[in-house]
Amino acid sequence: MYRPQVTDGGYHQLQLQTSDGYDFARLTWLTCSRCRIGLVAKIRVTDLWQRQGYGSRMMRRAMRGYETYTWVTTGQSPQGKQFFPALGETTGAAFTPSAPRCPHMKAVRGAGLGTPRTEPAPNDLTR
Template identity: 35%
Template sequence: MGQVSHTAIPGPGAGNSGWEIVLSEGDTVVGRLRFRLCPVCHTGRIQDIWVNDDWQRRGLGREAMHTLLTASPGYRWTTTRQTWQGNAFFAAIAQETQTPLSAQGPLCLHLRGWWSRLAHRLVGHQ
């Protein structure tokens, strides 16, 4: 198994806020970190991270997270709900980088879906 490269690209169907860091060896995708950014509020949401089973335990997820956090200094991050493995991974990254990565944190209004934004307005929290 050779050199793995990573590339940040806009995510499919996610509008301007959705991005992916794709980990690949040649033409083969071996991992992916999907996230959303709000440059207005300086918040980010990690949607998911995936690394092919054959490539796990090599630091690729860690490398993708470091790439993301280095490229977006000063952002406040949340994650989606995770499995126990995901919780352990994000807890380790949070401790290593001194960056809180909570699944409990609120999303900024810009990163919410249209239904959530509408409900938020209807209850008077503009």
């Protein structure tokens, strides 16, 4: 399930669900077209689903169409400190930690998200 941003500088969100609707992974990020920045705000994969590539699939989906942006993150958990450098090697993005929001991101009020739309299963994203 993808919820697009409603304003430039605002949030996007991706949720992965099992066929019975269990929400097992979620990625929240912001993009700004003026600064050409993508900021990963939060990435979470439930324990049983970790180490199966869902995190990197979500990230590749998030970066689709924004490959030339500078990609950064907020504070990184111990897992994130392993995840983002590894992802950086395959995507070429830096994922600089503890990055500040740009002024346009700061100016967006609330966490408004667009209408959710269902997307193909993550296995299809790599094609």
